Amino acid sequence: MTSLRSVRLIPLGVALGACYSYxxxxxxxxxxxxxxxxxxxxxxxxxxxAPLLGMxxxxxxxxxxxxxxxxxxxxxxxxxxxxxxxSTVQTLHQRVALSPADVTExxxxxxxxxxxxxxxGALAAGAAVLAASYLHNDPGTDRPPTGSPPExxxxxxxxxx
Numbered sequence: 001m002t003s004l005r006s007v008r009l010i011p012l013g014v015a016l017g018a019c020y021s022y023x024x025x026x027x028x029x030x031x032x033x034x035x036x037x038x039x040x041x042x043x044x045x046x047x048x049x050a051p052l053l054g055m056x057x058x059x060x061x062x063x064x065x066x067x068x069x070x071x072x073x074x075x076x077x078x079x080x081x082x083x084x085x086x087s088t089v090q091t092l093h094q095r096v097a098l099s100p101a102d103v104t105e106x107x108x109x110x111x112x113x114x115x116x117x118x119x120x121g122a123l124a125a126g127a128a129v130l131a132a133s134y135l136h137n138d139p140g141t142d143r144p145p146t147g148s149p150p151e152x153x154x155x156x157x158x159x160x161x
């Protein structure tokens with residue numbers, strides 16, 4: 001039963017992930033600090049930063065722009081590190097310095113208001129339909145309880161007229 005419920009949540013996760021979109025930036029020097037970015041790097045830069053991030057292929061770096069020194073930028077990337085024997089994952093952050101020669105393309109992550117409005121509207125309509133169906137199908141009838149044992153009466157005194 002639990003796995004069936006989790007399978008039903010997959011479309012919700014996909015839909016909520018669709019609220020954001022990436023748009024290319026012509027001049028990376030105009031990006032303000034703290035902006036979520038996705039940078040595509042050269043193969044040599046990928047080989048250099050892959051061990052820092054714990055990845056085998058780091059051609060695409062998703063993170064937040066932390067600092068800019070001239071044309072170079074420092075990106076804070078989230079990495080996962082296992083703690084314990086298959087129990088929990090602690091999120092760690094690694095800062096990576098990228099020079100303009102290392103970066104082939106930079107995109108910024110922005111909230112897509114149209115997609116978000118459509119998804120929120122669809123979720124609200126689904127919740128309303130679900131609530132209406134539950135209220136309509138089971139209005140709460142007044143039925144006597146079932147399953148109790150039958151009553152046995154033993155006459156103590158009999159009257160005959």
